[in-house]
Amino acid sequence: MNYIVIGKIINTHGIKGEVKLDPHTDDLKRYSDLNKIYIGDEKDPVEIENVRYHKNMVLLKLKEFNNINEVLFLKGEKIYIDEIDRVKLPDDKYFIYELIGCKVFDIEGKFVGDIKEILQNPSNDVYVIKDKEKEYLIPAVKEFIKEVNIIEKKVIIDTIEGMIE
Known part of the structure; x- marks a missing residue:
């Protein structure tokens, strides 16, 4: 399977297990279309529970994590998707x-x-x-x-x- 980096977790957000993501995309709203992402070099699969947007950042609530202590270790990790989940670009546009x-x-x-x-x-x-x-x-x-x-x-x-x- 081929993976594409779509962002990086830069911090936690609140106490309920949300993470703040620095998006690596021109289309910020594209995260709303995702159900699953892969985290870190090991590409651990994680389901997305909720997506919110705040000041050009993406706030993700991941199903497996319910408080801030459970997501602290994710800080600095890259977020990936399957290559088949990438958006379609017009001709003469490239990732x-x-x-x-x-x-x-x-x-x-x-x-x-x-x-x-x-x-x-x-x-x-x-x-x-x-x-x-x-x-x-x-x-x-x-x-x-x-x-x-x-x-x-x-x-x-x-x-x-x-x-x-």
């Missing part, structure tokens, strides 16, 4: 986990580096591309991103002068 690790080449075929991180900004995402010694920030807009091939883990970019030196 961050699909882009991380992609090899980046310029339009002449010269290797630039690997995508190591995606910075999410209000106007557009920015790909953080690293080679052995340098780091490049490439705006994720059609002007610069010419091709994305998730199957081959390859991205083709067209840069302007000074963007990559």
Whole structure:
């Protein structure tokens, strides 16, 4: 089974066993559609009893836990879902986990580096591309991103002068 990280438990909330989740998604309300998640590196399955939203955070009540003492150990753990439960994206849109690790080449075929991180900004995402010694920030807009091939883990970019030196 393949898993996708959709958030991280950052704290407890209240005394009845709720946890506060830092969501790793653009669609905050997508948690309402979930019945089961997997917690931590061991991917322990847990059923969701209730979902609430507060200040761009997700509050989850998990069925197995009923007080704060039972959820303290979950702090810092990542939350996963089955890959089959992921949302469907429109064409030319990609999940961050699909882009991380992609090899980046310029339009002449010269290797630039690997995508190591995606910075999410209000106007557009920015790909953080690293080679052995340098780091490049490439705006994720059609002007610069010419091709994305998730199957081959390859991205083709067209840069302007000074963007990559």
